[in-house]
Amino acid sequence: MTKWTVDQSHSSVGFEVKHMMVSKVKGQFESYTADVEAADLTDLTTASISFKFDVASISTRSEDRDNHLRSADFFDVENNPTIDFVSTSIAKDGENFKVTGDLTIKDVTKSVTFDVEFGGKGTNPWGVAVYGFEAEAKINREEFGLTWNAALETGGVLVGKDIKIKVELELNPAA
Structure with missing residues (x-):
């Protein structure tokens, strides 16, 4: 098995959620680590992945909102500083992959499956192999204890239940 590193300057871990039932708020995690091992990245079924x-x-381009998300109303960063994902199975799905694993948010662990698209393989100007992937999953935030909300006078709620998690990765062989 080969160890792979995430090129963080060409990768992102983001999310989106409905806001006021009419638009979406997008955000990302600026800091993360990943452990990826695989015999062959063109066949993710050989991989072991953890994030x-x-x-x-967390960054949503609003300091007040980011601070609220860090608070006990949402992630409770003081007691739950990380969100963790560890793959448990990886299956081929046509040209793509289904990566299933345990996602832990606020001490709640649930099985989540990411739809993963292999973007391709290249070689950077320094002769290093580069592999690209895009992954997406949808979770219900309330199932992970993220239940804060506010009712709107016009009906509906401030924050949607469904969260789309979007990961874009560029991987290189570990030095």
Whole structure:
């Protein structure tokens, strides 16, 4: 098995959620680590994947909202500093992959499946192999203890239940 590192300058871990039932708020985690091992990245079924997201690094381009998300109303960063994902199975799905694993948010662990698209393989100007992937999953935030909300006078709620998690990765062989 080969160890792979995430090129963080060409990767992102983001999310989106409905806001006021009419638009979406997008955000990302600025700080995260990943452990990826695989015999062959063109066949992810050989891989072992784990991620750790630093929740304090959350950014939605609104300092007040970010601080609220870090608070006990949502992630409770003081007691739950990371969100963790560890793959448990990986299956081929046509040209793509289904990566299933345990996602832990606020001490709640649930099985989540990411739809993963292999973007391709290249070689950077320094002769290093580069592999690209895009992954997406949808979770219900309330199932992970993220239940804060506010009713709107016009009906509906301030924050939607469904969260789309979007990961874009560029991987290189570990030095």
